[in-house]
Amino acid sequence: MIDLQHISKTYHQGRSNAVAALQPVSLKLADGGFTVVQGPSGSGKTTLLSVIGLMCRPSTGRIYVDGRETTSLSEHFAAHLRRRTFGFVFQNHNLIKGRTVLDNIMIPAYPEGEPFSRLRQRALALLDRLKLADKAGRQVTALSGGELQRVAMARAMINSPSVLIADEPTAHLDTRLADRFLEIAADLAADGMTVLAASHDPRVCNADCVGTLISMHDGRLLDNKQSMP
Amino acid sequence: MNRNRYFLDYTLVSLWRRRWKNAALIGVYSAMVFLIASILFFGDSLRRDAAVILQDTPEVVVQRMVAGRHALIPEAYAAAIGQIRGARNIRPRLWGYYYHPASQANYTLMVPADFTYADDQIKIGHGVLRTWAAARDNQLFFKDSDGQALPLTIAETFSGETDLVTADLILMSAATFRRITGTPEGFATDLVGRVRNQQETRTVAAKIVEILPDSRPILREEILRTYDTLFDWRSGYVLVAVSGAMLAFFIFAWDKATGLSAEERAEIGILKGVGWDTGDVLRIKVYEGMAVSLTAFVIGVMAAYAHVYLASAPLFDHALKGWAVLYPQFHLRPVFNGNTLGVLFFFTVMPYTLVTLLPVWRVAIADPDAVMRQLG
Amino acid sequence: MILNPAIIALVSNAWLISAVTLAAAVLGLRIIRRWDLNSTAGLQLAMERQTYLISSVLTYLLIFELLSLFLFAFTADRLHSLFIGAMCAAGSLNVNAYGYPALQLKLVNCLLCGIWLIVNHVDQQGEDYPLIRFKYRFLTVIAGLLVLESYLLTQYFRHMRADVITSCCGTLFSEDTTSVAGVMAGLPPYPAMIAFYASMALTLRTGIHFLVTGRAIRWFSGFSVVSLAAALVAIISFISVYIYQLPTHHCPFDILQHEYLYVGYPLYLCLLTAGIGGAGAGVIDRFRQHASLAAVIPRVQKKLCLGSLVAYIIFLMISGYPIVFTDYTLSGY
Numbered sequence A: 001m002i003d004l005q006h007i008s009k010t011y012h013q014g015r016s017n018a019v020a021a022l023q024p025v026s027l028k029l030a031d032g033g034f035t036v037v038q039g040p041s042g043s044g045k046t047t048l049l050s051v052i053g054l055m056c057r058p059s060t061g062r063i064y065v066d067g068r069e070t071t072s073l074s075e076h077f078a079a080h081l082r083r084r085t086f087g088f089v090f091q092n093h094n095l096i097k098g099r100t101v102l103d104n105i106m107i108p109a110y111p112e113g114e115p116f117s118r119l120r121q122r123a124l125a126l127l128d129r130l131k132l133a134d135k136a137g138r139q140v141t142a143l144s145g146g147e148l149q150r151v152a153m154a155r156a157m158i159n160s161p162s163v164l165i166a167d168e169p170t171a172h173l174d175t176r177l178a179d180r181f182l183e184i185a186a187d188l189a190a191d192g193m194t195v196l197a198a199s200h201d202p203r204v205c206n207a208d209c210v211g212t213l214i215s216m217h218d219g220r221l222l223d224n225k226q227s228m229p
Numbered sequence B: 001m002n003r004n005r006y007f008l009d010y011t012l013v014s015l016w017r018r019r020w021k022n023a024a025l026i027g028v029y030s031a032m033v034f035l036i037a038s039i040l041f042f043g044d045s046l047r048r049d050a051a052v053i054l055q056d057t058p059e060v061v062v063q064r065m066v067a068g069r070h071a072l073i074p075e076a077y078a079a080a081i082g083q084i085r086g087a088r089n090i091r092p093r094l095w096g097y098y099y100h101p102a103s104q105a106n107y108t109l110m111v112p113a114d115f116t117y118a119d120d121q122i123k124i125g126h127g128v129l130r131t132w133a134a135a136r137d138n139q140l141f142f143k144d145s146d147g148q149a150l151p152l153t154i155a156e157t158f159s160g161e162t163d164l165v166t167a168d169l170i171l172m173s174a175a176t177f178r179r180i181t182g183t184p185e186g187f188a189t190d191l192v193g194r195v196r197n198q199q200e201t202r203t204v205a206a207k208i209v210e211i212l213p214d215s216r217p218i219l220r221e222e223i224l225r226t227y228d229t230l231f232d233w234r235s236g237y238v239l240v241a242v243s244g245a246m247l248a249f250f251i252f253a254w255d256k257a258t259g260l261s262a263e264e265r266a267e268i269g270i271l272k273g274v275g276w277d278t279g280d281v282l283r284i285k286v287y288e289g290m291a292v293s294l295t296a297f298v299i300g301v302m303a304a305y306a307h308v309y310l311a312s313a314p315l316f317d318h319a320l321k322g323w324a325v326l327y328p329q330f331h332l333r334p335v336f337n338g339n340t341l342g343v344l345f346f347f348t349v350m351p352y353t354l355v356t357l358l359p360v361w362r363v364a365i366a367d368p369d370a371v372m373r374q375l376g
Numbered sequence C: 001m002i003l004n005p006a007i008i009a010l011v012s013n014a015w016l017i018s019a020v021t022l023a024a025a026v027l028g029l030r031i032i033r034r035w036d037l038n039s040t041a042g043l044q045l046a047m048e049r050q051t052y053l054i055s056s057v058l059t060y061l062l063i064f065e066l067l068s069l070f071l072f073a074f075t076a077d078r079l080h081s082l083f084i085g086a087m088c089a090a091g092s093l094n095v096n097a098y099g100y101p102a103l104q105l106k107l108v109n110c111l112l113c114g115i116w117l118i119v120n121h122v123d124q125q126g127e128d129y130p131l132i133r134f135k136y137r138f139l140t141v142i143a144g145l146l147v148l149e150s151y152l153l154t155q156y157f158r159h160m161r162a163d164v165i166t167s168c169c170g171t172l173f174s175e176d177t178t179s180v181a182g183v184m185a186g187l188p189p190y191p192a193m194i195a196f197y198a199s200m201a202l203t204l205r206t207g208i209h210f211l212v213t214g215r216a217i218r219w220f221s222g223f224s225v226v227s228l229a230a231a232l233v234a235i236i237s238f239i240s241v242y243i244y245q246l247p248t249h250h251c252p253f254d255i256l257q258h259e260y261l262y263v264g265y266p267l268y269l270c271l272l273t274a275g276i277g278g279a280g281a282g283v284i285d286r287f288r289q290h291a292s293l294a295a296v297i298p299r300v301q302k303k304l305c306l307g308s309l310v311a312y313i314i315f316l317m318i319s320g321y322p323i324v325f326t327d328y329t330l331s332g333y
């Protein structure tokens, strides 16, 4: 359960080039389900996701993750909580070049320091689940777009987070691959994971598996449409 | 700790991936360690060698001064000094230099206390044998003080490795020495002696000057001290002189560290994005720096060791050349002490660590959310 | 001034450390005044990031400070050949009025730096920077002391003249001298022994008590500091005598020399570790009631206490070896 209370975000606050990317927003996200944030470019979707995902501190307001106040955590502990709670899939995948698929997947778990054999097993299981088992030893530069995204998803799930955050996940994918993504996301949501995606791709917004659709405009939330899967 | 193992592993992969850049850095770095280490090792050796040589010198040497210059000393002085309480074994010593025009070299003549060969026989060092221009039939031709030729037979040569000390040495009997150098009977080059109690050397020296005002006592501990200061001062001075090179290196290192490539910055952004905190990123970068530092340190120290002790410091040749033409086989004996390594560490690893930390930190504090807007 | 590589290293190192620490303390002053974790202003963010830089830079520097203590002892020891009458570091430190103060201050600074690193470590375990103000106030004090230390060190080497006649351990640490060192050397060894072993026993006792019950950490901390002092006195008073096997030789520096297998280094290293651990455990005890540290502090204290006990035990074993296993006895007392 994620509870946002009067969250606003202004970049470069107090300076002449200040940008109010989020107007005060209040929002509750229940556990489980597939939620999509939609809105035109520049409406603040990415900003909202990064505030929710503890990537940056909001300018005002408070965020409670499972009842725990998070805005006054030190960076170290915010990172710790973030690793355990959220998995991220970025628009450009952002995998680390020069390392193998397996390494890339395990990297978010390094600061947790669990035994290597367990971590490796978990990573291999994830690859298996995403049908990438034969690519484990490959360099990431030698993968196709769809494979890259699945690697990015495996990386997001390595710490078994309860929330998966994806920003424009289908931007670079053709229809078949976009459907594949939606399939996996629906699968995860069915397993009880909260999936939160930002997109202006109609293939995603109008997909059947999407539980909640949040619309944004100019840093504000518009009315929410509920659709039953 | 598992965490550290992961970070270390990550570091090693990064280092390997940018191996050419790192190899260049390590190359320059170890060259600097090599330079400083060579200077320090060289100083250590010289100091040690001086100490070894001086170990055999007597505790007091008494010279006579005439007109401010070292002059021959009457052997009768020995008896006078022998009266002083605490002074022991005072005996006259005969030694001097002999210039041989044909080989254009200066040799050291000495009369040992227990010379067992005949008057026309000598014992010489390897350097003499090598350089004496016209050695024939085991005979060396000298000229005595009246200009008469004087052939002397080589009875023995010094064995092996004490090259530095004995290279130019020629030992002979007192009578022959007096003939060659023209030192009159009843006079000696100087007097040497021992002092019963180490604490009393200064008092003994003071008494010698008191009863023999024209004499100048020289104490071994004073010579040792002078050498020590001299070598310390030398290497300290040289270090200050090479500080320019050090500065250049640290600027270079700073530049390398600041000039993190776009790819490295992107990588750090991703790490922050997937849940590493600033401390974790700093840690892998510091490990990288330490790996570079230690590798360069080890390479530099080993190279300096080889340079100074195995190759006899060819880079410092010119500094040695002045000593004598006789020492082409000048060989430095290995001295290894922790202090030198400690000093070296403080001169190289520590500033490097500090210099690279700041630019790395500047990148490590990247916002985690920057990755959301980062182009793949 | 004697220009020797070790001296250049020590002096430049000292000034580098104090300059950087001073800079950190200046940033720290701003943190003390303006810190507000609930603020989202750029300043707060910038300060939070600076704390990362400061703590990693200082971790290194303070480690270098500890190393330089040993380099200093080693260098002072090696320089003894320059001074008439000096046989070891005791003599070279005595060539002018700055030597001993510099060494003592360095020792104190090493202790304080160690404690600071412990406080810093604990602070990083709390989610809301619980000790941030205390930490930086403490740092200001350390910065001041480090500057003073650099000054003393520089003065010591600057006023060092070869050929100065100095008195060495033979007179400094002799029973007939009326200085503090002389008094320590002149302490009758059996009472000194009893005091030393009693304080060690109390330290071990309270330490084990803490490990078992989780109580009495302040007693342990207090006793471990007392033990540190008692151990230093004991080295001068009788441990050194047993190591040298000479009834009148009380020098605390000769044990650093090659002839005695450098036994002084492990001895002093153990003492320093034990003292820092014990004192650190006591210092952080004040913050037990902080909500975010309630679980952290006992855990850290356990580790510190254990480390300190182990170090003291090693010290006892090394220093006890010649007392138990050699034929030498303190005759004449």
Ligand SMILES: Nc1ncnc2c1ncn2[C@@H]1O[C@H](COP(=O)(O)OP(=O)(O)OP(=O)(O)O)[C@@H](O)[C@H]1O
Pocket: A011, A012, A019, A020, A021, A039, A040, A041, A042, A043, A044, A045, A046, A047, A048, A200
């Ligand atoms: N680091 C930043 N500094 C200043 N302004 C920023 C920054 N990041 C975003 N903005 C501004 O904040 C506003 C919201 O940006 P945001 O990226 O959240 O929009 P978005 O809905 O994700 O857009 P898109 O669909 O194009 O990704 C935009 O006007 C953008 O210019």
Ligand SMILES: [Mg+2]
Pocket: A045, A046, A047, A167
């Ligand atoms: Mg966006």
